Amino acid sequence: MVDTETTETRRSALVTGSARGIGREVAVQLARAGYDVCVNCSSDKGLADATAFSDSLAADYGVRSIAVAANVALADEARELVERACEAFGRLDVVVNNAGITRDKLVARMKEEDFDAVIDVNLKGTFNCCKAAAKVMAKQRYGRLIQMSSVVGLHGNAGQANYAASKAGVVGLTLSLAKELASRNVTANAIAPGFIETDMTDALSDAQKEAIAKEIPVGRFGHVSDIARAVVFLASEEAGYITGQVLTVDGGLSL
Numbered sequence: 001m002v003d004t005e006t007t008e009t010r011r012s013a014l015v016t017g018s019a020r021g022i023g024r025e026v027a028v029q030l031a032r033a034g035y036d037v038c039v040n041c042s043s044d045k046g047l048a049d050a051t052a053f054s055d056s057l058a059a060d061y062g063v064r065s066i067a068v069a070a071n072v073a074l075a076d077e078a079r080e081l082v083e084r085a086c087e088a089f090g091r092l093d094v095v096v097n098n099a100g101i102t103r104d105k106l107v108a109r110m111k112e113e114d115f116d117a118v119i120d121v122n123l124k125g126t127f128n129c130c131k132a133a134a135k136v137m138a139k140q141r142y143g144r145l146i147q148m149s150s151v152v153g154l155h156g157n158a159g160q161a162n163y164a165a166s167k168a169g170v171v172g173l174t175l176s177l178a179k180e181l182a183s184r185n186v187t188a189n190a191i192a193p194g195f196i197e198t199d200m201t202d203a204l205s206d207a208q209k210e211a212i213a214k215e216i217p218v219g220r221f222g223h224v225s226d227i228a229r230a231v232v233f234l235a236s237e238e239a240g241y242i243t244g245q246v247l248t249v250d251g252g253l254s255l
């Protein structure tokens with residue numbers, strides 16, 4: 001049930017690729033913190049599930065929530081996604097650019113389409129959503145753009161040249177947005193997760209997971225909540241003096 005007295009001042013957020021994994025937990029934690037939340041899935045195929053999820057956020061946390069199918073790699077769909085969130089909530093305070101894919105191969109074997117697909121979703125998709133949202137945020141003189149980069153974008157990884165390039169690109173995009181938008185009270189920051197337990201890392205074999213866990217000083221893969229809590233902090237009004245930063249959340253992996 002929405003309290004109409006607080007609706008006007010309530011902050012709202014859009015989380016791309018939020019039907020599962022990190023994005024889903026980010027949506028939950030933002031709703032829990034009182035944000036109206038726009039859930040996003042990449043196509044109509046996932047819309048029924050995404051709608052059930054957004055309904056559960058509304059019921060569990062007393063916020064407004066909608067689900068919108070949009071492929072962020074397509075500029076028109078990304079723009080419509082931002083517009084739908086603005087229409088539903090009357091404003092848009094936080095965009096979490098979380099949608100991402102991998103197409104892992106060594107460079108020698110990587111096809112051009114594997115490279116393009118990853119850049120299109122991870123980097124161009126982030127650009128598309130930031131561009132549409134920045135316009136709204138600059139006008140309302142408030143905003144938080146939070147991008148999901150990766151430790152792979154900072155340090156590289158054999159077999160992930162396309163992914164690393166896309167995530168390094170996200171950092172450059174974020175730093176530039178931070179400089180362009182600071183005077184409008186809009187911050188732009190990135191989070192660089194290490195290895196987090198999701199469908200994306202489920203592709204690794206048990207032996208690979210064990211070997212990786214040994215390299216992580218904290219001794220385990222991260223939980224989706226480890227990332228979602230960092231997002232909620234950067235999304236908060238209190239984080240307004242933090243911009244153009246990359247917050248590594250990796251259990252010490254990159255130390």
Ligand code: NAI
Pocket residue numbers: 016017018019020021022023040041042070071072073097098099100101121125148149150151192193194195196197198199200201
């Ligand atoms: P995931 O594969 O579980 O979820 C990714 C989500 O993005 C899915 O819901 C998918 O449908 C959505 N998506 C993919 N393409 C899309 C498109 N074109 N338009 C809209 N949505 C789209 O992945 P996970 O692990 O939850 O990752 C979330 C983000 O965090 C990604 O950007 C990923 O690169 C990043 N990340 C994940 C790490 C991990 O260890 N899981 C480590 C570092 C970064």
